[in-house]
Amino acid sequence: xxxxxxPVLALREVSKSFGAVRALREVSLSLIAGEALALAGENGxxxxxxxxxxxxxxxxxxxxxxxDGEPVExxxxxxxxxxxxAVIYQEPTLFPDLTVxxxxxxGRQPRGRxxxxxxxxxxxxxxxxxxxxxxxxxxxxxARGLSIADQQLVEIAKALSRDxxxxxxxxxxxxxxxxxxxxxxxVARSLREQGCAVLFIxxxxxxxxxxxxxxxxxxxxxxxxxxxxxxxxxxDLVRRMxxxxxxxxxxxxxxxxxxxxxxxxxLTREGVFTDVSFEVRRGEIVALAGLVGxxxxxxxxxxxxxxxxxxxxVQVGGRALRPGSPAASMALGLALVPEDRRQQGLVMELSIxxxxxxxxxxxxRHGPLISRAAERVRAADWAQRLQLRxxxxxxxxxxxxxxxxxxxxxxxxxxxxxSVLIVDEPTRGIDVATKAEVHRLLxxxxxxxxxxxxxxxxxxxxxxxxxxVLVMREGRLVxxxxxxxxxxxxxxxxxxxxxxxxx
Amino acid sequence: MPADRFSLLRRWEGLIxxxxxxxxxxASLGVDGFANSSNVSFLLxxxxxxxxxxxxxxxxxxxxxxxxxxxSTLGLSCAVLGWLWNAGxxxxxxxxxxLVAGALCGALNGFLVTRLGLPSLAVxxxxxxxxxxxxxxxxGDQAVADLPPAYTSLATATLGPIPVVTLLVAVLxxxxxxxxxxxxxxxxxxxxxxNEEAAYFAGIRVKRIRFWLFVASGAMAALASLVxxxxxxxxxxxxxxxxxxxxxxxxxxxxxxxxxxxGTLPGVLAAVLLLGVVRNALILADVANEVLNFVTGLLxxxxxxAPNLGAVWRRxxxxxxxxxxxxxxxx
Numbered sequence: 001x002x003x004x005x006x007p008v009l010a011l012r013e014v015s016k017s018f019g020a021v022r023a024l025r026e027v028s029l030s031l032i033a034g035e036a037l038a039l040a041g042e043n044g045x046x047x048x049x050x051x052x053x054x055x056x057x058x059x060x061x062x063x064x065x066x067x068d069g070e071p072v073e074x075x076x077x078x079x080x081x082x083x084x085x086a087v088i089y090q091e092p093t094l095f096p097d098l099t100v101x102x103x104x105x106x107g108r109q110p111r112g113r114x115x116x117x118x119x120x121x122x123x124x125x126x127x128x129x130x131x132x133x134x135x136x137x138x139x140x141x142x143a144r145g146l147s148i149a150d151q152q153l154v155e156i157a158k159a160l161s162r163d164x165x166x167x168x169x170x171x172x173x174x175x176x177x178x179x180x181x182x183x184x185x186x187v188a189r190s191l192r193e194q195g196c197a198v199l200f201i202x203x204x205x206x207x208x209x210x211x212x213x214x215x216x217x218x219x220x221x222x223x224x225x226x227x228x229x230x231x232x233x234x235x236d237l238v239r240r241m242x243x244x245x246x247x248x249x250x251x252x253x254x255x256x257x258x259x260x261x262x263x264x265x266x267l268t269r270e271g272v273f274t275d276v277s278f279e280v281r282r283g284e285i286v287a288l289a290g291l292v293g294x295x296x297x298x299x300x301x302x303x304x305x306x307x308x309x310x311x312x313x314v315q316v317g318g319r320a321l322r323p324g325s326p327a328a329s330m331a332l333g334l335a336l337v338p339e340d341r342r343q344q345g346l347v348m349e350l351s352i353x354x355x356x357x358x359x360x361x362x363x364x365r366h367g368p369l370i371s372r373a374a375e376r377v378r379a380a381d382w383a384q385r386l387q388l389r390x391x392x393x394x395x396x397x398x399x400x401x402x403x404x405x406x407x408x409x410x411x412x413x414x415x416x417x418x419s420v421l422i423v424d425e426p427t428r429g430i431d432v433a434t435k436a437e438v439h440r441l442l443x444x445x446x447x448x449x450x451x452x453x454x455x456x457x458x459x460x461x462x463x464x465x466x467x468x469v470l471v472m473r474e475g476r477l478v479x480x481x482x483x484x485x486x487x488x489x490x491x492x493x494x495x496x497x498x499x500x501x502x503x
Numbered sequence: 504m505p506a507d508r509f510s511l512l513r514r515w516e517g518l519i520x521x522x523x524x525x526x527x528x529x530a531s532l533g534v535d536g537f538a539n540s541s542n543v544s545f546l547l548x549x550x551x552x553x554x555x556x557x558x559x560x561x562x563x564x565x566x567x568x569x570x571x572x573x574x575s576t577l578g579l580s581c582a583v584l585g586w587l588w589n590a591g592x593x594x595x596x597x598x599x600x601x602l603v604a605g606a607l608c609g610a611l612n613g614f615l616v617t618r619l620g621l622p623s624l625a626v627x628x629x630x631x632x633x634x635x636x637x638x639x640x641x642x643g644d645q646a647v648a649d650l651p652p653a654y655t656s657l658a659t660a661t662l663g664p665i666p667v668v669t670l671l672v673a674v675l676x677x678x679x680x681x682x683x684x685x686x687x688x689x690x691x692x693x694x695x696x697x698n699e700e701a702a703y704f705a706g707i708r709v710k711r712i713r714f715w716l717f718v719a720s721g722a723m724a725a726l727a728s729l730v731x732x733x734x735x736x737x738x739x740x741x742x743x744x745x746x747x748x749x750x751x752x753x754x755x756x757x758x759x760x761x762x763x764x765x766g767t768l769p770g771v772l773a774a775v776l777l778l779g780v781v782r783n784a785l786i787l788a789d790v791a792n793e794v795l796n797f798v799t800g801l802l803x804x805x806x807x808x809a810p811n812l813g814a815v816w817r818r819x820x821x822x823x824x825x826x827x828x829x830x831x832x833x834x
Contacts, residue, residue, distance in 0.1 A: 365687060368686060
């Protein structure tokens with residue numbers, strides 16, 4: 001590295017502590033022009049802290065930040081932006097009521113005479129940016145209503161308009177569909193070829209191997225390894241991240257399907273999904289696959305009663321479900337681990353034990369009063385069964401890592417001993433080791449006689465875990481593929497409607 | 504560090520309690536006429552209506568709603584009482600009618616908020632004017648003063664220095680403390696005030712609970728109107744004007760988050776007393792009314808400021824949470 005030009009932006013033995021917690025310990029990293037670097041590590045490894053140091057949100061306690069080989073200090077995000085560092089977050093924060101062009105040039109609008117904003121120039125410049133990115137976005141469109149993928153592209157255009165030389169993408173693909181990921185990667189590659197340094201963070205290893213040339217791995221705040229992607233295989237990377245051998249990532253056990261536990265007949269919610277019929281038997285794991293926006297989560301929400309439906313029926317254990325009432329669904333043995341655990345699954349300010357008790361308040365009662373002892377026992381029992389890593393059950397749930405938060409949501413529902421468990425993206429945004437634990441748990445639950453309906457956007461998860469794969473496309477159920485014939489090709493063909501459409 | 508969110512809250516309520524003791528001690532030693540039994544009775548009587556309405560208001564604000572119409576509901580209930588008394592109904596029949604009228608006022612608020620999805624701030628600003636206006640329509644500007652002495656004397660009667668109505672407050676306070684802090688309903692109120700969506704996903708009947716909280720708030724305002732009317736032996740349409748702000752001030756000073764999801768009733772009750780003691784002591788010390796309002800305002804600003812200062816301090820010293828900041832603070 002000494003011969004070539006210095007890295008655009010580099011960290012040298014950077015440390016950062018928060019109180020007693022050492023978030024980063026002497027971590028070094030180099031971002032080189034024209035190269036995409038992946039940052040790998042489990043939740044809690046220090047990736048977010050590192051991004052915040054690069055983007056000027058945090059200042060390191062020790063170590064140096066080098067810009068073009070020269071020491072530099074960022075006193076705030078504005079300094080980092082001025083130095084050409086741009087960050088694309090998983091969920092961008094645009095001004096919803098302004099147009100795309102206005103969002104891009106917020107605070108730096110091209111000025112015309114008398115200092116008035118030159119809208120025409122702004123529009124033209126925005127259009128030029130999108131041409132350069134090769135995406136057909138309308139600069140005059142309001143930001144409200146843009147998909148997350150399009151919002152990210154607006155953020156990238158904003159970065160380009162600032163002549164960003166370093167593009168940091170912090171889990172940008174977590175909420176994107178396959179096509180959107182492909183488009184985002186196309187943009188990232190062309191920026192890299194134009195001389196940008198890219199830092200890419202993702203929990204999906206295939207994406208890291210697809211996009212990046214090098215990978216830096218962190219574990220517990222420390223620097224583990226720098227590798228050239230060409231030199232390693234995914235298993236190597238997992239080993240570096242976890243620091244030990246993993247059990248199988250998809251420990252699916254065979255289960256004998258029992259009686260029908262969940263039966264959905266001709267369910268329709270106008271404009272959202274149409275004529276959806278399927279059944280899930282006890283002991284089965286059925287995956288609901290499809291592109292983002294195909295209507296999978298919406299079906300789950302309607303079945304559970306969070307949303308209403310317009311036609312059709314749902315039966316749980318042979319008994320008809322009253323529509324539009326989560327409480328009624330729960331009484332029949334239905335449980336839903338929702339898509340967005342922070343917003344729908346947990347009350348972040350409440351303690352771990354209170355979150356676990358929340359779906360079963362009637363079960364921790366002693367007469368008219370809540371029994372704190374019963375609540376504690378219920379939480380402790382499930383925390384142990386799910387190997388929850390926590391200090392005290394009285395801690396607010398927001399101190400836990402994403403994977404452990406998901407375990408709390410699972411505990412909350414499993415403690416009710418449901419007969420049908422619906423899990424919506426059960427492993428989104430959680431680390432590899434916890435993922436394997438969640439998969440093992442789902443498999444054990446199915447063997448224990450629970451009917452599991454799993455919505456997942458990760459094909460390996462769908463293929464690895466499901467006894468049957470149901471595929472949705474544009475609000476309709478278009479295919480049912482048994483485990484034996486489910487492959488990436490058959491599922492994707494059905495999901496996209498290209499090449500036959502499956503069984 | 505993890506539990507300090509809760510201990511900090513306890514500390515805030517502890518602070519209010521310490522302040523209450525300190526101010527009371529100071530007033531007992533330094534203000535003539537404060538520490539005698541008739542003044543103590545007067546002080547306790549004086550905060551009765553605020554304390555009653557603060558009980559339900561606490562639940563409403565913890566549920567991330569607000570009810571600005573309580574004092575107007577009180578006035579409307581007073582007007583109904585005066586009107587029916589003039590019409591010759593026995594007082595024993597009138598009192599339950601007043602409570603029902605208050606509950607109906609709350610039910611209208613609750614309907615507009617939960618069924619039509621309107622924000623409670625806007626709804627209750629509207630009904631704040633509506634109910635008071637209705638009170639004037641019913642009773643005009645007359646004062647009905649010939650109320651039965653049995654009730655008016657009971658409203659000011661004392662056992663030692665303790666007014667009888669304070670016992671009523673105490674019983675209801677215990678009931679509400681138990682409801683908020685030890686029942687499934689209370690747990691559900693805290694959860695839905697903190698994160699309505701997650702509460703709904705957990706099977707909590709969010710709308711139904713909110714609706715009944717407004718009903719309870721209206722009924723409690725009517726109960727307060729009975730105490731108010733008998734205490735002053737006067738039913739007027741303008742009874743209790745401005746009281747809603749005193750109630751909300753006490754609730755916020757007691758450490759309840761205006762954003763919902765956080766707060767305890769012991770803190771609120773301490774704040775009700777603190778505001779009452781300060782007011783009483785300053786009046787006895789011949790401090791001008793303007794200064795009095797200034798001091799009340801100062802306490803309120805402090806109450807809003809202090810927990811936030813705590814939060815800023817916490818943010819600087821605690822580790823960031825992996826994942827919790829994704830997608831926020833893009834700039």
